[in-house]
Amino acid sequence: MVIPEVGNISTDGNGRSLVPIITGGLLSFTISNNADRAASQDLVAIAIDGSGTFSILSTxxxxxxxxxxxxxxxxxxxxxxxxxxxxxxxxxxxxxLSFLTAVPNGTGFDLTGNGVKVTASTTAQPGITEELTLLGNTAEAIGLGGLVNPGTGNPFTIKIDATLHRESAFNNQVGFYLANRQGGIIDPLTGQVVAGLNGDRSTYLASVVNNAVFSGDVANNASGSMADSTVEVSSAIDLSNAVLLPFLVVDTNLAGVNTTTFENIYVATLGLNADNGTDHVRLLGDNVFGFEDLARGGDNDFDDIIVKVNSINVV
Structure with a gap:
């Protein structure tokens, strides 16, 4: 792993903090104070050379x-x-955009402004979550490439340890389904793809309901764990090409999904959601998913349910 070198922080012509990365590599950003804004905020890095703007984490x-x-x-x-x-x-x-002030901290730099405090460090530990591009948009996922198929030819069990938090009047259910990296839904028992993103929307979302592998709910302003936390999967599944994609069922559970309109289930692939492709899932940080349960984005706070994935293992 390449350790980046951070240069001397200065101020640009617009009065904004300018952070030079002299040697590229992995930087870890840790939030310790939340921003004091009604809607969720993305922490973004804006490359001065014009190479782009990218999201790091969300408040x-x-x-x-x-x-x-x-x-x-x-x-x-x-x-x-x-x-x-x-x-x-x-x-x-x-x-x-609200630009943040950067000051050195010895191992990197601190970012402050609008109530937020984020510490950037050259000591990095990548998470198991990632972002895919599905139907032209970002889709949040848990990568399974770090797991090892036992290779016995027999089905094996995957276990997830996740903590759920809720701030919502709705009794929502959240969970994950097994897919390949192209978004095709995998039947965990056979290892076969049963629905793809290029097919019918209703068929795909029905397959999400029928092939959910982990799911859970939690009381308002409480925390808990996934009720369904283990799944037996086929040895035919190529874990290097497999991910877990999240879903949210609003104010009911999988049994209560409207299988005519699918208007009360949201997935990370925006084009499949009934409210004109609105985003309902985002990665707040590594291994932390935030969900928005209101149609068309509502208040965009992305804390109606939070799922923090602590670990995922073959057992």
Whole structure:
């Protein structure tokens, strides 16, 4: 792993903190104070050389409060190229940018502004979550490439350890389904793809309901674990090409999904959601998913249910 070198922080012509990354590599960002904004904010890095703007982690919106017991100490690791960067919070609703102040901290730098505090460090530990591109948009996922198929030819068991937090009046259910890296849904018992993204929307979402492998719910302003936390899968599954994709069922469970309109189930692949492709899932940081349960984005706070994945293993 390449350890990046951070240069001397200065101020650009617009009065914004300018952070030079002299040698590119992985930087880890840890949030310790949430932003004081109603909607969720993306922490973004803006490359001065014009190579792009990319999201690092997300804050929780405070429109209806935040889940009791949820600790704001999650992290995200991203790869940085060698160039200068501005850092800002980008409002998930308006897209407005609020630029942050950067100061060195000995092992990297701190970012502050709008109530948020984020510490960037050259000591990085990548998570198991990742972002895919499905139907032209970002889709959040858990990668399974780090797991090892026992190779016995017999079915084996995958176990997830995840903590759920909730701040919502709705009794939602969240979970994951098994897919390949192209978004094709995998039947865990046979290892075969049973629905693909290029097919019928209703067929795909019905397959999500029928092939959910992990799921759970939690009381409002409480925390808990996944009720369904283990699944037996076929030895034919290529784990290097397998992911877990998230879903959210609004104010009911999988048995209550409207299988005519599928308007009360949301997935990470935006084009499949009934409310015109609205985003309902985002990675707050590595291994931490935030869900928005209101149609068309609602208040965009992405803390109606939070799922923090602690580990996933073959057992």
């Amino acid at each position: 929780l919106g405070t429109a209806a409060g935040t889940p009791q017991g949820f600790a704001f100490n999650f992290s995200a690791t991203r790869n940085f190229n060698s160039t200068d960067y501005n850092f800002a919070l980008r409002d998930s609703r308006s897209g407005e």
